[in-house]
Amino acid sequence: MISNDSIEQLKARLDILDVVGSYIELKKNGANFKAPCPFHDEKSPSFVVSPSKQIYHCFGCGAGGDSIRFVMEYEKLSYPEAIEKLAGQYNFSLRYTDNKNQQKRSPLLDRLNEYYQTLLTHNKEALSYLKDRGIFESSIEKFGIGYAPGSVQTISYIQKNMFTMNEAIEVGVAGHDNGKSFARFIERITFPIQATNGTIVGFGGRTISGHQAKYVNSPQTKLFNKSRLLYAYNFAKESIHKKQQIIITEGYLDVIMLHQTGFTNAVATLGTALTPEHLPLLRKGEPKVVMAYDGDSAGAAAALKAAKLLSTSGFSGGVVLFSGGMDPADMVKNGQIEELNNLFRRPKPFIDFVVDHIIESYDIRDPKAKHSALEEAVGYLKTLPALLQEEYRGKVAQKLGISSSVVNVNTHNLVYSNKKDVRTPQKDMWELSLIKTVLEYPELTDQILDAIDPSILQFHQREFRLAISGQTEAPELMAISVDESIISHKSYDELKAELINFLIKHYNQEYKKIQLKSDMAFEQKAFLIRSIRGKITKLQRGELVAYEG
Structure with a gap:
């Protein structure tokens, strides 16, 4: 795990204008900066970045946070992944709480991928295969496609570059049997498989020399778990977020061909059916899921299993089965782009697909x-x-x-939604000013709480409770922090005068309520009236009085 001290030191280096400004264009607006929100479609900018508070907030969708949160949301990364990405950008060396460090990047995989890419440029047979399938040179470069040679050559390269065979076996590019070491990828076109942050964690390989297995993947390692990975997700995640749709195919070439023609939200499972372990990745951004599988018996069976899993897990989307022996790559090569568009726009909903399949069987x-x-x-x-x-x-x-x-x-x-009608919340500028004072001048919190309780606020009790409990990353509080129309009380004297005016109004209202009560004993009513009158008198003399419930 990354040490907390290391994270805090990185945060101290980050500037939210630099971080956010590297992704979207920001324009000065008073003390803050504004832009159209990158997390939802909008015409007029409601996304605000505050350099003084080092936070961002969107008044349209409620998104908000610091630099790390922005990278997490924009890049669809986990918290550690976002930290590691920012550390790389700022040339900052992170420290970990253990020496093992659960290494996220393998120098051996990186070097081996460079070697495979170099070999591809000289292998006419492999290049001819890729060209015949319709793969562009730009895609070969983008997806890092390479070529793995014979086992002896790969083992020799590993050893000459000062890596041990134990390292090679540990990351899944080599094995050991009967006292001999061997390479796992032999005479195959290679497809580097990357984690969501773009680091290489394994390989897929397609034979071009008649090996029995057409495709192979890296074995399970500390970096590679095919049940949690989706091929090309690192390239597709931004498009998935913008389109609110993810297309899941069966093969590397399907993905690459779809990306070439604009379907940049396409990914693929790695030689395995969709599993429950994939679901957390699919939930990011809550996109609709389109399962685009071959129409043969194996493809239909995999689609049925996926449709059951996704429908019972609450996902929206559907299934597209390709007929006539075609797959997405074939359709792209044949120029059937509009047909693909129509299929992906109108997949068969998961539940309909499962019900129809069950009955038709x-x-x-x-x-x-x-x-x-x-x-x-x-x-x-x-x-x-x-x-x-x-x-x-x-x-x-x-x-x-x-x-x-x-x-x-x-x-x-049967359970129905119990959500109440959503109405535009009322605003009270005085209460909002009080909350902003707590956020900007926390040293005044004790004096405020001596005089009032959250329960006596009429409109913003929730925000006040969040503020006094220190939950400054709550979206409601971020919205208050960056709203320049809300003015905080900068001095205790100014705050005291405002509190006195507010409390006089409050206790006058309480006085009227008690006078109207007919179900209260005379002695109790008289006591409460005397108590409230005494408080009002002190407040009118300029004294703050302690709150009593």
Whole structure:
């Protein structure tokens, strides 16, 4: 893990104008800078960067944070990945809490990839294969495509460059059997596989010399877990965020060809079906997921498994199956771009795809088969939220030609959203000024809390509670911090005068409420009235009084 001291030292070097300004164009606006928000579409700029507070906030979508948060959101990186990226940009050496350091980058993989790339430029057979598949030279460079030679040559290169065989085995480019070392990628076109931050963690290889396995991937290592990685996600993540869609294909060439023609939100699984371990990566930015698989039996089976996983996990999107032996790469090469556009725009929704596949896999002319189809379909529906179960009962019944009352999915637990109507919140500038004072002059917090309690604020209790508890990274507080129309109280005397005026109004209102109470004992009412009158008198003399609930 990265040490906290190291993170704090890096933060001290960061300037939010430099960081954000390296991604988007900022324009001066008073003490702050403004720009159209990079996290949602908008016509008039509502994204504000504050150099004095070293934070950003969007008044449109609520996004906000510091330099690290911006890089995390913009690049779709985890917290450690964003820190490491910024450290690299600022030439800052991070320290880790252990010596093992859980190394994220392998110098051996980097050097080996350079070697493979150099060999490709001299290998006519490999270059001819890539050209025949429609791969541009620019794509070869962008995706770092190379060529792995024979095992002896690779082992020799590793040793000549002062790497040990243990290192090579540890990162998955070599193996050891019967006392001999061997390279895992032999006479193959290589595709470097990168983590979300762009570091090489493994390779995929495509044979061009007739090896039994057409494609191979690196084995599981401390860097490479194919069940958590998606090929080319590091190139696609920005486009995924902007388009709010991710296209998942089956192969490297599909991805590369799709990127060549503008589908830059395409990625691929790594020789394995989609797994639950992929889901955290897919949730980033909450895009719609399009599974674009071959229409053969293997592709359909993988798509069905993925559709079940994604639908029961709450994802939106659908499935595209390619027919006639075609795949996305073939369609791009044939110039069928508009057809691809239409397919990706209107995929078959996951639930419809699963329900149709289940029912079509049975001969429902046979009553027993129809019953089995019903049982399997109902079993699937029960994995979905109750509202969706109810919605799809009719579809199952219609496909089977039966009454919907027979499709029993236990909808008595139907749950609807309990969200209240969203209304534009009212603003109270005095309360907002008080909150901004707490944020900018925390040393005045104790005096404020001696006089008032959050419960007596009418409009901004939540923001006040967040401020006094020190939760300065809350979006609501960032919005207050960068709003130049909200003025803080810069001195205690100024604050005291404002508090006195506010409390006089507050206690006068409380006085009227108690006078109107008919269900309160006379003695209690008289005591409270005397107490409130005493407070108002002191306030009118210019004295702050302690708050009592």
